[in-house]
Amino acid sequence: MTLTNFKKSLRDSIFKTIADSAEELSIDSFVIGGYVRDLLLQRGKSKDIDIVAVGSGIELAKKVAGKLKGNPRVSVFKNFGTAMIKHHAWEIEFVGARTESYTRDSRKPVVENGTLLDDQKRRDFTINTMAISLNETDFGQLIDPFDGVRDLKNKIIRTPLDPSITYSDDPLRMMRAIRFAAQLGFNIELKSLQAIIENKDRIKIISQERIVDELHKILECDQPSIGLKLLHTTELLPLLLPELTALEGIEEIEGQRHKDNFWHTLEVVDNIAGMSDNLWLRWAALLHDIGKAPTKKFDKKIGWTFHAHEFIGSKMVYKLFKRLHMPLNDKMKFVQKMVRMSSRPIILSQDNVTDSAVRRLVFDAGEHVDDLMTLCEADITTKNAKKQKKYKNNFQIVRQKIIEVEERDHLRNFQPPISGEVIMKTFNLKPSKEIGIIKDAIKEAILEGEILNEYKPAYDFMIKKGRELGLEQK
Numbered sequence: 001m002t003l004t005n006f007k008k009s010l011r012d013s014i015f016k017t018i019a020d021s022a023e024e025l026s027i028d029s030f031v032i033g034g035y036v037r038d039l040l041l042q043r044g045k046s047k048d049i050d051i052v053a054v055g056s057g058i059e060l061a062k063k064v065a066g067k068l069k070g071n072p073r074v075s076v077f078k079n080f081g082t083a084m085i086k087h088h089a090w091e092i093e094f095v096g097a098r099t100e101s102y103t104r105d106s107r108k109p110v111v112e113n114g115t116l117l118d119d120q121k122r123r124d125f126t127i128n129t130m131a132i133s134l135n136e137t138d139f140g141q142l143i144d145p146f147d148g149v150r151d152l153k154n155k156i157i158r159t160p161l162d163p164s165i166t167y168s169d170d171p172l173r174m175m176r177a178i179r180f181a182a183q184l185g186f187n188i189e190l191k192s193l194q195a196i197i198e199n200k201d202r203i204k205i206i207s208q209e210r211i212v213d214e215l216h217k218i219l220e221c222d223q224p225s226i227g228l229k230l231l232h233t234t235e236l237l238p239l240l241l242p243e244l245t246a247l248e249g250i251e252e253i254e255g256q257r258h259k260d261n262f263w264h265t266l267e268v269v270d271n272i273a274g275m276s277d278n279l280w281l282r283w284a285a286l287l288h289d290i291g292k293a294p295t296k297k298f299d300k301k302i303g304w305t306f307h308a309h310e311f312i313g314s315k316m317v318y319k320l321f322k323r324l325h326m327p328l329n330d331k332m333k334f335v336q337k338m339v340r341m342s343s344r345p346i347i348l349s350q351d352n353v354t355d356s357a358v359r360r361l362v363f364d365a366g367e368h369v370d371d372l373m374t375l376c377e378a379d380i381t382t383k384n385a386k387k388q389k390k391y392k393n394n395f396q397i398v399r400q401k402i403i404e405v406e407e408r409d410h411l412r413n414f415q416p417p418i419s420g421e422v423i424m425k426t427f428n429l430k431p432s433k434e435i436g437i438i439k440d441a442i443k444e445a446i447l448e449g450e451i452l453n454e455y456k457p458a459y460d461f462m463i464k465k466g467r468e469l470g471l472e473q474k
C-alpha cells in the first residue's frame with residue numbers, strides 16, 4: 001500500500017461536507033475511481049466524483065444534499081443502490097461498498113454489502129481502484145491495494161482480478177480498456193489482451209448505446225488509430241464495424257494491386273484528428289471508403305475499380321447508424337454527405353481547376369464545403385513526397401478559388417435570385433414545367449459563370465430563356 005496523503009487536493013468544501021455527513025451516519029466514505037486516477041495523473045481536475053460508502057450510499061447522498069446550499073435533488077437508482085447529486089459544476093455519485101457476482105447473460109450483478117476492498121476488487125482496472133479516505137482518522141490517505149500507482153507510472157492497463165473474470169463480468173470493460181489505452185497512451189497488459197480475445201463475443205450483451213459511447217471516446221482521442229488498432233487486434237472490430245474490416249487486405253491480379261483501404265482509413269482518421277475536433281467529421285473519415293468493399297472489381301483494361309463507392313458508401317452509413325442506434329438526424333445526413341462527396345475535391349485537385357467546377361462544388365457542399373475540403377486533405381496518405389506536395393498545393397488552389405467564387409457568387413447557401421413567382425408573373429404562366437426549366441437554366445448559367453448570382457442579370461437571362469421556349473412576356 002502506498003502511503004501518500006492527498007489532504008491538500010481535497011480542499012474543496014464539498015469533500016468536507018461529505019466527510020461530515022458520513023461521520024454523522026457513523027460510516028466510512030472514500031473518493032474512488034476516475035477522480036482519483038485523474039488527480040494522480042494531474043489530468044485537469046474532473047468534475048465527476050465517485051464516492052463509495054461502507055454502508056448505504058443512498059443515505060449518505062441524502063444527508064449530503066441536506067447540508068448543501070439549495071438542497072440539491074438526489075436522484076436515486078434503487079436497483080443499482082446508487083444515488084447522484086448535481087451541485088454547481090459537480091456531479092457526485094454515491095454507492096455503497098459491495099461485492100458483486102454476475103450471471104453469464106447479463107451485466108446486471110447480484111449485489112451484496114461488502115468492505116472497501118470488496119468494492120475495489122470488483123472494479124475494472126487497477127488505475128480505477130484507487131481510493132482516498134474521507135474519514136477523520138486518515139483523511140486524504142490513498143488506499144491502493146492493487147498497485148494502481150505503479151501501473152499509472154508504468155502506463156499499464158491491468159485488471160485487479162483475473163482479466164477473464166473482470167471482462168466476463170462486464171464485457172463493456174473490454175472497450176473501456178481500449179479506450180483508456182487510447183486516451184492515456186497506455187499499454188494493455190498481455191494477459192488482459194488475451195482475455196479480451198477470448199471473451200470478445202460477450203460484447204453482444206452490451207447495448208449499442210454504450211458501445212457507441214466508447215467508440216465516440218476513441219474517435220475523440222488525439223490519435224484514434226491507437227484504439228482502432230486495438231479493436232482490430234482483439235478481434236472486436238468485426239463484431240462492431242464489419243464494414244471497416246471488410247476493407248482490409250490487398251489483392252493482386254495481373255501484377256496490379258490496390259491499396260489496403262482499412263489501414264489507409266486509419267491514417268485518414270489520424271490525419272483528420274490533427275485538423276478538426278468535429279466528432280462527426282471524424283466519423284466521416286472513418287467511413288469514407290466503406291463503399292469500396294462491395295464495389296471492388298478488376299477490369300482487364302483499367303485495373304481495379306470501385307465504381308460509385310461514394311454513393312454506395314453513403315447508403316451504408318444509414319444502415320450502420322441504424323444498427324448502432326445512432327441518431328438518424330442531421331449528424332447522420334452530414335456524414336452521408338461527406339462520404340458521398342468525398343472524391344469530388346480530389347478530382348478537382350488533380351486537373352486544372354476551372355471556376356465552374358469549384359462553383360459546383362460550393363453549390364453542392366453548401367455550408368459544409370470547408371469540412372469536405374478538410375476531409376479530402378486528410379485523405380492524402382501517399383508516401384510519394386512529390387505527389388503529396390502536388391496534391392496539397394492543388395488543394396490550396398482549390399481553397400483559394402472557393403474564396404474567390406464565394407466573394408463573387410455567394411453560392412454557399414444558394415437561394416435562386418429569381419423566384420418561381422416572378423417567372424409566372426412575367427410570362428403569365430400557371431404552375432407548369434416551364435417554370436422549373438427556366439429556374440434550372442438560371443442556376444446552370446450561374447454555376448457556369450455565364451451570369452452573376454444577382455437579380456438583374458438573372459432577370460435578363462430569364463427573358464432570353466423564355467423567348468427560346470416560345471413564351472410571351474405579359
Ligand code: CTP
Pocket residue numbers: 032033034035048050122123124125128129170172173176
Ligand atoms: N467502473 C467499472 N466498470 C465499468 C464502469 C466503471 O469498474 N464498466 C468503475 C471504475 O472504478 C470507474 C468508476 O466505476 O473509475 C466510474 O466510472 P465512470 O464514471 O464510467 O468512468 P471514469 O473512470 O470516471 O472515467 P471516464 O469519466 O473517463 O469515463
